[in-house]
Amino acid sequence: MKLYYFPPSPNTSKVHAVALHLQLPLELQFVDISKGESHTPEFLKLNPTGRTPVLQDGDFILWESTAIMLYLASQVSNALWPDDIKTRADILRWQSWQLAHWYQACQTLSYENYVKGLLQQGEPDPQMIKRANEQFHQEAIVLNQHLAERDYLVGDTLTLADFSVASDLTYAELGQFPLEPYPHIRAWYARIEQLPAWKKTAPQG
Ligand SMILES: N[C@@H](CCC(=O)N[C@@H](CS)C(=O)NCC(=O)O)C(=O)O
Structure with a gap:
């Protein structure tokens, strides 16, 4: 492939x-x-x-x-995408949330606070940042609460849901994401960052 x-x-x-x-x-x-x-x-x-x-x-x-x-x-049997249909639905639930809501807030903050300057596309737009911060908090509260009681998003092991949702935090520092009030998100993301596959592929910023 x-x-x-x-x-x-x-x-x-x-x-x-x-x-x-x-x-x-x-x-x-x-x-x-x-x-x-x-x-x-x-x-x-x-x-x-x-x-x-x-x-x-x-x-x-x-x-x-x-x-x-x-x-x-789906190429091999594995715990990231197990056979159980309820677990699969749960993984898809978080991936759908990521695509529809989480990505929007994170992408805007990454772009306005980091990528825009990198590509010399002008100054950050304060209105866009304000709106994205509001969106971020709205979604982060839910994610943080969910992670307060578990180490991974679905079940008690790493799944595709973690890869999907964590990827949007790649530029959290450079994009000035307001993560301070969310200790459970930070602890979970730190776990993901320790994965050998993540370390080998994470962009360096
Ligand atoms: N929803 C798509 C988004 C892909 C996407 O936006 N890719 C960007 C890089 S982050 C790209 O290749 N952009 C090139 C362009 O738009 O010219 C996915 O998840 O694959």
């Missing part, structure tokens, strides 16, 4: 981390999105949205990082 990837992106790093954690061999193909390489005619044939990551498995092409993680974790 071949992964078209952009290592500084959490959407790429969580997919790559899952593959390493499961010891699934991947051929890696760097796509430099900062040079427009995800919008070439060749790449748009793989992913018409012009985004990374993309997985190629023979004739099968898959884009969207969450779908790629599910596909990878």
